[in-house]
Amino acid sequence: MTIQWFPGHMLETKKLLKHAISKVDVILEVLDARLPLSSANPVLNKLSADKFCLKVLNKKDLADPVRTKAWLDYFKKERNRSVIAVTGSQKEETDAVLKYCTSRIKRNRARKIKIMVVGIPNTGKSTILNTLAGKKIAKTGNVPAVTRHQQRTSLNNNIDIYDTPGILWPVIEPARRASILAASGAISDTAIDYTDIAFFSARFLIESYPGLLMHRYDFLNSVPDDALVLIEQIGAARGCLKKGGIVNIQKASELFIRELRAGKIGPISFETPEDIDDDTKTQ
């Protein structure tokens, strides 16, 4: 499966960023802590290559803490990059992000510090901005592509922060990456097939987090080997049925993905730093 979802405002934003990035002091690249590899936009990486970039692993509360720690250790080794993990609604944590940014810049009081927040859709860029500002300035929402235009906000301490629309790239491949992005909620509903994503996610959870599945779905006698069987059992237990008592796989898939995205199955991460060198995982 590849995904193609590149609406016009993303192309516009990409063009804007090409010029705007050179004028800012720091880039905050907001990644999804559950998928720090797949949520890193190669286009943004290229555009920000010469700038100091702080990678913010957001949605820490939804991610596997052991894997997040491994990612923090991994990213700390990158040149011109630093990393921090946060929950976007937590003021103390986002303030730490700001403090880190300002500590990296030689301050000239006459000039405002410019920070630009970038990333793929739905990683929590606008949420972080709102938490930093202490009020709801930017619209947020649990669907991708909520922000459609760049927005500047002046914070108290002589800092201007720019929120930008989440952007992807024209063709998302390989299949594993497309599936992980879709499972996380970064891709529009119009471009994905919920049953495909649910089967992918079920296979992943059976392999990597069987204990969480048993805990959440306590009606299971054991974790099935097969993704279809798992989705069927969840659908049956949760009343996702068609006429005649047959499980409605589409409905069961949607329910499963909703629960996964909301963290109801537990804190999970799709990727570890080892995946970077593991070609077989990107097929």
Ligand SMILES: Nc1nc2c(ncn2[C@@H]2O[C@H](COP(=O)(O)OP(=O)(O)OP(=O)(O)O)[C@@H](O)[C@H]2O)c(=O)[nH]1
């Ligand atoms: N659990 C959890 N949810 C978060 C966190 N940060 C943001 N969210 C939720 O994630 C969803 C997307 O947040 P936004 O701030 O709109 O994301 P965005 O990156 O601005 O998205 P676009 O504007 O579409 O690019 C919203 O439902 C937020 O409430 C977090 O740290 N933890």
Ligand SMILES: [Mg+2]
């Ligand atoms: Mg936004």
